[in-house]
Amino acid sequence: MSKEKQKAKESVLASEKFFRGIAYVFMTILSLMAILPCLHVISKAVSTGENVISGNVLFWPRGFQLEAISYVLKETEFFNALKNSLIVTICGTAIAVFTTITTAYPLSKSSFKGHKVITMFYVISMVFYGGMVPAYMVVRTLGILDTYAACILPFAIVPFNMFVMKSYFEGLPESIEESARMDGAGDIKILTAIVVPMSKPVIATITLLYAITYWNNYFHVTMYTKSASMRTLQVYLYNVIYNSQTFAENTLNGLTININSEGILAAAVTMSLVPIVALYPFVSRYFIQGITIGSVKG
Amino acid sequence: MKKRRISVLMAAVLIVSTMVSGCGGASSATTAAASKAAAAATTKAATAAAGAATTKAAAAATTAKAAAAKTNVAAPKGPGKVQLKRLGYNVAFDPNKDIMASVIKEKTGYDVQYFTLPAQNSDEKLAMEVAGGGDYDVVQCSVNQFQTLKSQGALMPLNDLLDAYGKDVKSGVSEDSWRACSDENGTIYGIPYKYPHPQEVAAFMVCRLDLMKAAGITKVPTTIDEFYNDLVALKKFYGDKYIILSGPFRAASEGNENWVFPKTIASAFGIYNDWMVDKDGKVYYMTESPNFQKMIDFLSKCSKEGLLDPDWAVNTTDTVNEKFSGGKSIIACSNRAGVSSTTPAIIKNLGIGYDDLGYIAALSGSDGTCTYMRTEAINQVTVILKSCKNASDAINWINLKQQNQLFINIGVEGTHFTYDKDHKISPINPIFAQERGNSYWYIDSTNEKEYAEEWPSRVRKSDAQWAAFQVTTLDVNKNTPKIFVNNDFAFKPSSENYSTYNTSLFKSLNDYILQVLAGTKTINDLDAFKKEWANAGGEKVRTELQTWYTSFYKNKK
Numbered sequence: 126m127s128k129e130k131q132k133a134k135e136s137v138l139a140s141e142k143f144f145r146g147i148a149y150v151f152m153t154i155l156s157l158m159a160i161l162p163c164l165h166v167i168s169k170a171v172s173t174g175e176n177v178i179s180g181n182v183l184f185w186p187r188g189f190q191l192e193a194i195s196y197v198l199k200e201t202e203f204f205n206a207l208k209n210s211l212i213v214t215i216c217g218t219a220i221a222v223f224t225t226i227t228t229a230y231p232l233s234k235s236s237f238k239g240h241k242v243i244t245m246f247y248v249i250s251m252v253f254y255g256g257m258v259p260a261y262m263v264v265r266t267l268g269i270l271d272t273y274a275a276c277i278l279p280f281a282i283v284p285f286n287m288f289v290m291k292s293y294f295e296g297l298p299e300s301i302e303e304s305a306r307m308d309g310a311g312d313i314k315i316l317t318a319i320v321v322p323m324s325k326p327v328i329a330t331i332t333l334l335y336a337i338t339y340w341n342n343y344f345h346v347t348m349y350t351k352s353a354s355m356r357t358l359q360v361y362l363y364n365v366i367y368n369s370q371t372f373a374e375n376t377l378n379g380l381t382i383n384i385n386s387e388g389i390l391a392a393a394v395t396m397s398l399v400p401i402v403a404l405y406p407f408v409s410r411y412f413i414q415g416i417t418i419g420s421v422k423g
Numbered sequence: 424m425k426k427r428r429i430s431v432l433m434a435a436v437l438i439v440s441t442m443v444s445g446c447g448g449a450s451s452a453t454t455a456a457a458s459k460a461a462a463a464a465t466t467k468a469a470t471a472a473a474g475a476a477t478t479k480a481a482a483a484a485t486t487a488k489a490a491a492a493k494t495n496v497a498a499p500k501g502p503g504k505v506q507l508k509r510l511g512y513n514v515a516f517d518p519n520k521d522i523m524a525s526v527i528k529e530k531t532g533y534d535v536q537y538f539t540l541p542a543q544n545s546d547e548k549l550a551m552e553v554a555g556g557g558d559y560d561v562v563q564c565s566v567n568q569f570q571t572l573k574s575q576g577a578l579m580p581l582n583d584l585l586d587a588y589g590k591d592v593k594s595g596v597s598e599d600s601w602r603a604c605s606d607e608n609g610t611i612y613g614i615p616y617k618y619p620h621p622q623e624v625a626a627f628m629v630c631r632l633d634l635m636k637a638a639g640i641t642k643v644p645t646t647i648d649e650f651y652n653d654l655v656a657l658k659k660f661y662g663d664k665y666i667i668l669s670g671p672f673r674a675a676s677e678g679n680e681n682w683v684f685p686k687t688i689a690s691a692f693g694i695y696n697d698w699m700v701d702k703d704g705k706v707y708y709m710t711e712s713p714n715f716q717k718m719i720d721f722l723s724k725c726s727k728e729g730l731l732d733p734d735w736a737v738n739t740t741d742t743v744n745e746k747f748s749g750g751k752s753i754i755a756c757s758n759r760a761g762v763s764s765t766t767p768a769i770i771k772n773l774g775i776g777y778d779d780l781g782y783i784a785a786l787s788g789s790d791g792t793c794t795y796m797r798t799e800a801i802n803q804v805t806v807i808l809k810s811c812k813n814a815s816d817a818i819n820w821i822n823l824k825q826q827n828q829l830f831i832n833i834g835v836e837g838t839h840f841t842y843d844k845d846h847k848i849s850p851i852n853p854i855f856a857q858e859r860g861n862s863y864w865y866i867d868s869t870n871e872k873e874y875a876e877e878w879p880s881r882v883r884k885s886d887a888q889w890a891a892f893q894v895t896t897l898d899v900n901k902n903t904p905k906i907f908v909n910n911d912f913a914f915k916p917s918s919e920n921y922s923t924y925n926t927s928l929f930k931s932l933n934d935y936i937l938q939v940l941a942g943t944k945t946i947n948d949l950d951a952f953k954k955e956w957a958n959a960g961g962e963k964v965r966t967e968l969q970t971w972y973t974s975f976y977k978n979k980k
Contacts, residue, residue: 178768180745202517261551347541348548353509353517360541367542368515374760374888382767387741 126135137183168196169391174382177391192381193388197396201389205354206361207400209273210340213357217339222332224282225290230316232287240379244291251284257348265351275349276357280338286331293327294320309322333408340401365393496583499815502532503675507813507820509535510552511563512803513542514864521861527831531823533816536570546571553577553808560817562806563867569604569613569804570917578612579807584818585611591825594816595870602799602975603801603914613804614821614868619878621799622907624784624895626672626686629747629762630754633779634665643781647691650786654730657753668725669732669746670756673739681736683933684722685756686795690785690906692718695796697929700911704976706969708961710932714792715904719939719946726940736937748772754783759888766887779891784895785906795899800913804886805867821867828869832862833877840880848880855884911972924960931956 164184169177173188181187197203231237232244260279269275297320305315321328343359350356356364365372373386431448439866499505512519518524518537530532540548549568552559553575564572572578585593592614601866604613628641635653638660644650657667671683682689689695692714700706709715725731732738732752740761747755748768757765769775787793805821807814824831833840833848839859843849850856863881879897883889915921935952 175748175768175771178744178764179749179772180742181749201515202520205517257547258551258554261556265555291912344543347543351540351552353519353537353539364513364515364542367513368762372515374763374885382771385764387764414692 157205167395167398169387170395172388174385174388177388178382178385190383193385193392194396196384197389197392200351201365201393202361203393203396206356206358207397209355211400212273213342213346214336214339215277216273217280218332218335220277220281221283221286221335221339222328225287225331225335226316226328228282228289229290230294230320232290242336244270247284247287261348269349271350271352271355273342273355276342276355277339277348279345279349280335280342283338285334286334290324290327290331293324296324334417362393362397366390425787456493460745473884496587497815498815499588499819501816502820503534505533505813507533507535507560508538509561509815510538510549510557510559510564511864512565513539513545514861516861518861518864522858522864523865525833526858526862527824527865528832529579530827531820533820533823556810557808558810558812559808560811560813561804561821561867562808564613564806565803566801567917567922569806572806572808573606573612577809579809579811579814581611581614581807581818582609584594584807584814588815588820589614589818589822591822591870592868595825595873596868597871600801600854600871603916604804613806615801616803616805616866616869617871618798618800619869619871619874620896621797621875622896622900622904623798623892624795624899625798626682627754627785627891627895628668628685628687628754629757629891630767630781630783631775631779633775634661634753635781641642643783644786646789647688648789650688650691650783651721651725654725654754655728658728658730659895661753663729666732666746666752667730668754668756669738669743669752670735671738672743672758672761674757683936684718686723687756687783687786689718690793690795691788692721693788693792693794694718695794695908696910696912697925697932698912698964699970704973706911706965706972708956708965710949710956714788716946716949719936719949722936723939723946726942731940736941750779750877757891759882759891762891763885763888766890778803778888780890782891782894784899785903787906792854793903794908795906795915797910800910825863825868825870828874829877832859832866832869832874833880834859848877848883850880850884852884860884912968913977915971918967918971920960920963925962928956928959928961928964931959 161184165182168182168184168186169192171191172182172186173190174193176182176187209353232240234240264275264279265271267274267278269278301319301323302315305319310318341359342357342362346355346357347358350360369386369390372389518539524535524537546568549562549564550571553572562572569578581589596615597617600615600617601611604615632643635657638657640653640656644653653666657665661667670685671681672685688693692712692716694709694712697709698706699709699712722731726735731826732743732746733743741757743752743757744761744765746752747757748765750769750773755765766777766780770777785793785795787845807817811817833850834855836842838851839855840848840850850859859881879892882892931952935944935948939946939948
């Protein structure tokens with residue numbers, strides 16, 4: 126290799142190393158920005174009360190106690206809220222994925238008469254929102270206020286997710302479906318035996334998106350429910366934060382110093398992280414797939 | 424071409440109808456436009472919306488109807504025969520599962536289902552529940568929510584019901600409180616709950632007496648001059664080792680708004696509220712007080728001499744608490760909720776005792792001025808909706824609760840409390856906190872005089888709160904009761920300009936004071952601030968408050 130070419134190659138390697146170094150530093154800083162607040166909260170949840178109140182806790186527990194976590198698990202509505210969140214998320218996601226698939230598939234077929242008009246209805250509902258009051262009136266009229274159905278059905282289909290799935294279905298080769306039809310398969314058989322297995326990446330992504338929507342939903346749960354027993358985890362957490370001063374003044378007085386408003390808050394947040402942290406290793410690859418699903422063609 | 428025209432026409436129809444429903448708000452539920460949108464759902468939804476519209480339209484006839492209904496109050500079905508539903512403000516616990524639910528059922532016999540509003544958007548949720556025909560028997564609402572419901576004609580007049588089944592409620596609430604919940608004809612629309620202690624020094628300062636004694640200060644200052652001299656002496660003795668005075672205490676508590684300067688200091692300059700009334704009955708703003716400039720000068724001087732926390736402008740309530748309980752500051756702004764956590768922490772952290780902590784309530788000026796606003800105000804109002812089918816039972820239940828006020832809110836003598844040598848109630852911990860800690864949420868009405876005597880026991884369940892309360896409130900009430908001045912607007916209903924402008928006016932006042940403390944503005948900028956304040960709605964709020972004040976107190980006389 127000539128000297129010029131070798132020099133050019135070396136300079137490319139050097140600049141690549143430099144860029145990689147910058148990228149690593151940048152990613153490390155971003156990671157720390159995400160991890161350190163979590164460490165701070167977890168440390169507060171298990172640190173002794175006097176250290177928490179005095180602001181002595183940074184990223185590692187000072188003193189160690191489990192009274193705050195024990196109080197959250199035993200004396201507050203944590204498990205009831207967790208149960209509600211799990212029911213809403215699991216049932217809601219299942220219903221939403223089913224309705225999205227069964228809506229997207231026929232709309233992806235150009236032979237389906239009226240598919241353009243129906244698609245336009247979904248576009249309009251994406252662009253225009255009827256408002257909080259009409260939505261509330263609909264839910265109330267259906268008689269499902271203060272039930273799990275009120276937390277699930279209003280999001281049983283999200284038009285954007287449906288369009289993503291529709292686009293994917295449109296990209297599947299028609300020849301496979303035609304050959305299945307020639308073998309005598311009907312629409313439902315084709316959908317369940319051919320289309321769905323071929324669409325696992327997009328279905329996994331949409332499932333994740335729905336699950337995150339249901340799990341994080343706060344506003345609509347507060348609008349459609351009124352019983353404290355129907356609170357989901359997000360509503361429970363917000364209530365603990367919102368009422369921390371009153372909680373401390375009225376409920377926690379007379380108890381130990383380890384059970385204080387900041388400690389209870391930190392313990393409630395820490396316990397709420399547990400289900401997500403436990404589940405994440407199993408679904409992380411679908412997150413990555415979801416990000417790249419629309420990027421690579423052909 | 425024809426197909427395209429049909430498609431375009433259908434799209435236009437869809438867009439118009441969607442926009443009509445999309446333009447709806449809370450109030451449109453009562454208009455014909457919202458009725459059209461709701462008709463896309465079901466007939467029942469349209470009936471509910473139309474019903475709300477009829478209710479609003481019939482508000483003018485309410486008084487006549489109330490008079491006609493004088494002899495027509497239904498008898499209550501009685502405990503055990505009906506299940507009541509009560510809606511209240513947001514709390515972190517489940518009120519159906521709390522021990523108080525069974526305590527109240529035991530005493531009154533009524534089975535009650537409890538519901539709560541959300542923490543956010545509670546006003547909107549309440550409006551939707553009422554407009555949608557919510558079937559609550561008792562609704563506990565804030566003063567603003569009460570005024571909104573009253574103006575919409577959604578509330579049942581209570582005069583006859585109270586006369587028939589709520590005699591204890593009627594006699595236990597003061598006349599001023601009733602007037603705040605009635606219209607000009609004397610029709611009562613809500614049962615007020617007044618803050619139980621009329622003269623509490625809610626915002627005070629807590630100080631390290633051990634450090635002060637080491638610096639040669641033998642007692643807690645009571646005048647502004649003593650206070651300043653003590654700050655200077657502490658600075659001279661300790662230098663930068665400690666923060667001399669930490670603040671502000673931004674958490675709102677019992678009428679303590681988010682002031683960025685201590686009320687303890689403001690009292691020495693005769694400033695007790697953002698809006699005040701002079702001896703001629705004229706309403707004026709804090710910045711128009713003759714002593715406002717002197718107060719700003721004082722704070723500015725303290726800041727320049729390094730007597731205030733350098734982080735004063737950015738401190739939050741938590742950081743002020745952290746600095747004091749961590750032993751970094753000598754004097755800190757606080758309130759009862761603050762000391763309930765900082766005092767145990769500082770005792771454990773530093774090994775000091777209660778005797779090493781002192782409290783500064785309200786300082787007097789050089790001319791003897793000392794004013795602190797009474798904490799007497801309506802905290803919440805309990806109402807009965809027009810749609811309620813069990814109104815008599817609801818009032819009967821509230822009356823029964825008030826009859827058993829001591830048992831429900833405080834407990835059983837010997838189990839939850841005892842009487843001390845002064846015959847004051849002393850709670851027994853931890854059972855008092857465990858079994859009566861959340862009773863505050865279940866209160867709809869109290870015998871105001873009796874509850875003012877019973878309520879301090881709820882403060883007493885915390886040693887830290889009680890230590891501060893004794894010095895800052897009980898001792899001040901005993902020794903210097905004349906410092907308390909009326910809360911001129913305690914019974915003021917919600918009003919348009921006040922709701923629209925006052926929060927931003929107060930924020931701009933706080934910002935100006937912080938800028939003076941930081942040195943970016945001076946007292947010379949006060950005139951410019953006043954002009955901006957007037958244009959930003961200050962004069963509109965003043966006119967509104969003046970009109971109300973004159974009318975309310977003229978009618979009282």
